[in-house]
Amino acid sequence: MTGFSLNESHQDIRFLAQHFQDDYLTSNQSIFDKDTFGETISILKEALDNIDKNTYYKDADYWGLYEAIETFLYGEITPNQNDGEFWGIRGFSYVWEDMCSTYFFKEYLDHICYADTDIPLKNYYNRERQREKVHRVGNHEAYKGTNGYGNQWIYRTISDIPSDKNNKQSSCLGWNELLCIELDTQEATFVYSNNKYSTLDRRNGTKKMHRYPRPDLVLLKGKHKGICEVQIFDYKDVSLDFYLTNQNLKFDLIDPTDPKYKKYKIDIIKSLTYEFALQQERHHVKVVDNVFFIPWWYYDRKPHPIYGETELKDIQGKGIDVIKGNFFMIQQIYLEESL
Template structure:
């Protein structure tokens, strides 16, 4: 077992767990947000509770239990594809290292989990009542006669007159169960009892059910070899206890002459624990923990979702998570019975299933999410009551349009003319205290330091993960505002954080809001990792956790929030030196700058007339221009990655101070682009005529909850060529 005082503490980019260092020791890679933990305990020495050994030991066993639970929760989860020795039918490719479990969540998204350590698992798995109680051969007197051994009993025989002999009893071996344990059983139970205490009884049921017997046999070993203060996991006695255990194992092995399978099973489990480390030959892999670009993201998200669902659940009445409107999760909750998931998955949350939907590339064909079917909001065009999933829907509307100043009736609103994509936020929480409000929560496995580094730096352009997270979170907020214009909406990133020097009153406090800054109006909530973890493991009840953010929010935008200039182009360039988003949009090559200028001026003028005609105020036509080489067609709408919409349609939400009103609400910032493909804008509007032209201007939109966020305006190549020829 490791000496926890000698383990180096680090924070990695895509790994949480323990692996060997180059110098021959071990490094414990902690989750993001544990910078203060490392600063306080990396070089700590001492005998009080703040010492490095005890703190690292306690956190190691909590993480060990966390990974075990995460592994168990996903073993039968239809949402992920699992590749390991237990599920060989899915092993169409090998795992990345020996003994690892590959969990695939979606296209090109996987993590490698090593939830087992042989030094601990072998001790837990070896326990067996008959092995512990040991079937031994006991010698006893028997009335049965073994004729092959008569010659050994001639001195005890009764000689008859006819020369025959009579033997009434023999001493023969006979199997029986003995409850007098041997030294190796005592030593094994001592190690097992120490592990049970560290895992806080989070052990297999058959081990937990005999914990008193294990403790009794453990005490026998302690009485013979140790003092009452010795422990395998105590800073002061760790090394001495290990030494005594090794000596006891060695003596027992030398003095045991008959060694059967039960003996060797106990011996190997003890030996691996006392002498082992990370051993690929024992299926430990090259590390213990979780690895992958998004590896620990999944663990952190499940931990957080578990807290919120437990917080909003009554196991007695199977309370149906009334405050949770939407959640992209399917975690198991003990006591919850899901009528949509009979059998082995009945405890998983998630009341809505979609298979092979158009909203995402669904590799596994089976996705679940939790949502309220009735949001209370209506679609502004169809009048349909929206489910919570539909509240965030991005629609490409190909129906005929009505202009405010034109009598042009819709005969029938055709749903088939809608192309739809469904963004899925982590959690939407509706709360009523003094007044209703909605909170958008995104669980981010990101350190506070990263957000601090961005405060005075314009790095959104180079860090796609940081930028996309902002854009989609603001897109969710904008969608909610369109559906619920009168309800306050609060937006926050929920990040892991380790709090040092907590007071007794803070032990069950959820965390604190970062009041020094926010990002485009998105607040940063520093969630207490220890509290979230203990709720996840069932050590404390979610109902006992104090939230503390109910009175924090104010209906205003602080001056300290991040403000960046727009990263998009500020002028129309019809020939662009970049990879095209669309395979179908043509390029126009101009002979000189004059032709570019003439074409640009013409397009701007026609677009201005167009927006005046439909009654849409677009004050910054050039700034809101969307490069047509980044536009997509109907055939591509369903195929393009969902991040395309965030990165191209919501990139500038909340960038400037004036992008939010006095109540903190985002302002809609519609965009426009030109298109030369008739399939992009199949809507003909005869009443809208461009001066000096017979062209009927066509257009289409991409909407969010019925509000256009992108206008496709139809031009023709001959139209542009005519402008160039007339202005030679």
């Protein structure tokens, strides 16, 4: 195994992978199939265990490869680092998120305002990162919160919205800063009948609390009369039936102990929070599409637009749409990037 080069061994890897699939897997099993994901991972873990038991000479190269595969199959927090970075298979929903992120960065990079991801891309160069991380897309350290989990780097561009609304020459806000909700806990007086006596604007801001919502993706669709028109995407690994079943239910009738209904409610609240954060008055941003992006397997036709098609409009009357993502096309771009 000494001198092994991944780039020079694609043909051998493909041959061995096909041979393994023929011997151990059925034709529809894949880590990219939500229905067979769990079973496939179990088979791969068992195969790795058998290889380890039947390999008698284990040199440094063997252990390096073995540990990399083991970590990938079982997943773990990056060892010896307290950055919350996770490497490996955690569940199909995380595979779907990485697939979508890869697709949009490959096809819509110039339109991305914000992305909650730090995926690596082969031909991407990031001046903000250290040498071993220069191919990762994250260009801004995210707020870590209290638990240390989640992407520690996000991708953001700088908007043309000044940080000081009274000074057009001031520096401009990053899109991550636009995704902010403020709560000022300092007391103030509001006089409804005569607002000139209000003291809201005279608070010094030192007691403001900030929350930074993190949607999966914000795309700039265009500008109209100085207003940025954007699309918000949240990648969801759920079935279409999940939304069809729940869209006509009222929140106050949902059983709070039912995890499916609870997820449905929380997902909608989170997406509305993203929209609220971006559409505050001084931001000059309009959300034209707020989207749940789910995997869909097209077998007979190519959808338009190419990455998918809208299946449900305005679920719960909240202005959120459900788009069926073209799984096979997104998968193809993801695999081309990975090889």
